[in-house]
Amino acid sequence: MVETGSLDRHGGPPVGSLGRGPVPHHQSAQRVVGGEGLGVDGEHDPTLASAGRYPVAGPRPGLLGCRVSIDVRPSEDADTYLATDQLVWFAEVTAADADHLRLGLPADQRFVVDLPDGPSDLHAGIYGVRPMEMSLPGGALVPIAGLTWVGVHPDARRRGVLAAMMTDHLSRTRDAGTAISALHASEAAIYGRFGYGLAVLTHQVDLGRGTTFTAPHLEDEAAGITTHVLDMAAPGVSERMRACQLAAAPDFPGTIVGSSDFFTLMTSETPEQLRDKERRRVLFARRDGADVGYVGLRREHKWADARPSGTVTVGQFTGGPAARLALARRVVDLDLMGTTKLENVGVDDPILGWVGGPRGTGDLKTWDSTWVRLVDLEAAWSLRSYESDCDVVVEVADRYAPWNAGRWRLRASSGAGSATRSDSPADIALDVAVLGAGYLGHGIAGLLRAGLVAEHRPGAYAGLARAMRTALAPEPSIGF
Numbered sequence: 094m095v096e097t098g099s100l101d102r103h104g105g106p107p108v109g110s111l112g113r114g115p116v117p118h119h120q121s122a123q124r125v126v127g128g129e130g131l132g133v134d135g136e137h138d139p140t141l142a143s144a145g146r147y148p149v150a151g152p153r154p155g156l157l158g159c160r161v162s163i164d165v166r167p168s169e170d171a172d173t174y175l176a177t178d179q180l181v182w183f184a185e186v187t188a189a190d191a192d193h194l195r196l197g198l199p200a201d202q203r204f205v206v207d208l209p210d211g212p213s214d215l216h217a218g219i220y221g222v223r224p225m226e227m228s229l230p231g232g233a234l235v236p237i238a239g240l241t242w243v244g245v246h247p248d249a250r251r252r253g254v255l256a257a258m259m260t261d262h263l264s265r266t267r268d269a270g271t272a273i274s275a276l277h278a279s280e281a282a283i284y285g286r287f288g289y290g291l292a293v294l295t296h297q298v299d300l301g302r303g304t305t306f307t308a309p310h311l312e313d314e315a316a317g318i319t320t321h322v323l324d325m326a327a328p329g330v331s332e333r334m335r336a337c338q339l340a341a342a343p344d345f346p347g348t349i350v351g352s353s354d355f356f357t358l359m360t361s362e363t364p365e366q367l368r369d370k371e372r373r374r375v376l377f378a379r380r381d382g383a384d385v386g387y388v389g390l391r392r393e394h395k396w397a398d399a400r401p402s403g404t405v406t407v408g409q410f411t412g413g414p415a416a417r418l419a420l421a422r423r424v425v426d427l428d429l430m431g432t433t434k435l436e437n438v439g440v441d442d443p444i445l446g447w448v449g450g451p452r453g454t455g456d457l458k459t460w461d462s463t464w465v466r467l468v469d470l471e472a473a474w475s476l477r478s479y480e481s482d483c484d485v486v487v488e489v490a491d492r493y494a495p496w497n498a499g500r501w502r503l504r505a506s507s508g509a510g511s512a513t514r515s516d517s518p519a520d521i522a523l524d525v526a527v528l529g530a531g532y533l534g535h536g537i538a539g540l541l542r543a544g545l546v547a548e549h550r551p552g553a554y555a556g557l558a559r560a561m562r563t564a565l566a567p568e569p570s571i572g573f
């Protein structure tokens with residue numbers, strides 16, 4: 094998705110960076126992709142949240158390190174929710190923030206914690222859930238809970254508020270029948286303990302003006318594609334972007350597609366967010382009069398020794414390989430630019446093949462992208478497909494979703510998976526986070542050597558890792 098935006102607020106990199114880097118979850122949709130989306134009153138995609146997958150429920154007790162019981166309840170006061178967020182994420186507060194909150198984060202998907210001893214004017218903790226969809230190995234597009242807006246008041250930190258909120262989130266998500274939760278982490282050390290595994294890596298790639306892309310077997314197809322630039326906030330653009338992403342998602346497992354409101358959020362920018370910057374643009378790739386892909390971008394002027402040497406920051410490519418090739422050629426050949434910064438490129442993205450590997454780029458950095466949590470292991474295991482067979486008994490540790498804990502027979506046969514309870518001796522013992530890490534096809538075989546799983550039957554873990562791995566690394570997701 095477009096990742097062209099900077100995470101202008103709420104924890105992202107500084108304004109103007111069009112920021113990638115390890116994108117914190119939270120309102121990073123605006124930052125990364127499209128823009129600090131504003132406006133609009135909280136409607137959300139009726140196919141997701143309104144279909145009852147994310148029902149409002151009453152207060153629930155949190156787990157809290159065995160010391161105190163912390164209640165997590167649905168938010169009833171958008172202003173206090175927003176003010177708590179603004180304290181935690183210490184960004185500039187603008188008049189548009191309330192609208193911002195309403196867009197893409199349904200009112201019944203905001204949750205809060207209040208502690209008896211305060212703070213009195215704000216919540217002790219908040220979190221939110223975006224109803225989203227994610228494509229899996231095999232091409233299925235399934236509903237997921239997009240965890241976001243997680244924050245704990247500075248006076249309430251390290252007292253178990255996050256642990257209570259995570260317990261609440263996992264339990265609500267399971268009750269809603271949603272098997273998977275996903276997020277972008279502000280800090281890498283936070284979410285593993287809650288059973289999230291690092292499932293996708295992303296590259297940030299710099300390319301020089303006029304970089305040559307070599308792809309002989311795509312040339313015929315790419316020749317039929319034209320590219321066209323538009324203002325990302327123009328009417329109808331967010332719908333076109335979403336349609337492109339939905340069409341491409343099955344071929345790029347790991348793609349996370351937001352609701353229509355989320356796309357409006359991504360593609361909108363307020364004057365405060367813009368200041369001296371160019372509005373985000375989107376380049377559409379078209380074939381035979383139809384959209385086949387897009388990429389977001391923003392240019393920045395720079396003159397060095399009287400020569401134009403601006404930087405164009407480019408979001409995630411969406412579309413098939415030929416569309417991506419046409420778009421990539423256009424973004425490395427924009428007038429007055431010297432450098433093209435690709436903010437979100439998958440590990441097996443064709444671009445690295447086209448330039449001959451990392452040294453064909455100006456620079457390449459790698460970050461964590463999506464973290465995945467199997468909320469309902471049994472259901473999740475059979476949602477995706479598998480490229481090789483396995484039959485292993487796994488002892489799963491899951492402190493925060495105890496319904497997953499215990500011994501499972503995990504099978505994959507002819508592409509289909511099944512998870513059933515087992516009394517047989519365990520071949521492997523691991524934390525549920527390991528299954529999340531491998532769920533989208535990212536290689537997890539090395540975790541045995543790293544000492545992060547225990548193997549009781551030699552070769553069992555390699556069999557599991559091989560079955561979960563896909564030929565191509567999963568697609569990174571935009572920040573949300």
Ligand SMILES: CC(C)(COP(=O)(O)OP(=O)(O)OC[C@H]1O[C@@H](n2cnc3c(N)ncnc32)[C@H](O)[C@@H]1OP(=O)(O)O)[C@@H](O)C(=O)NCCC(=O)NCCS
Binds near residue numbers: 117249250251
């Ligand atoms: C990150 C944050 C939500 C943690 O909230 P918290 O209420 O202090 O966390 P808890 O007290 O529930 O801690 C639960 C466990 O996580 C650990 N933990 C919490 N924050 C951590 C961090 N930043 N790094 C490593 N471990 C962390 C705690 O030590 C504790 O460990 P334990 O189970 O071994 O006791 C809070 O510090 C915060 O709001 N930070 C700024 C915003 C942010 O980064 N939000 C996350 C967005 S992705």
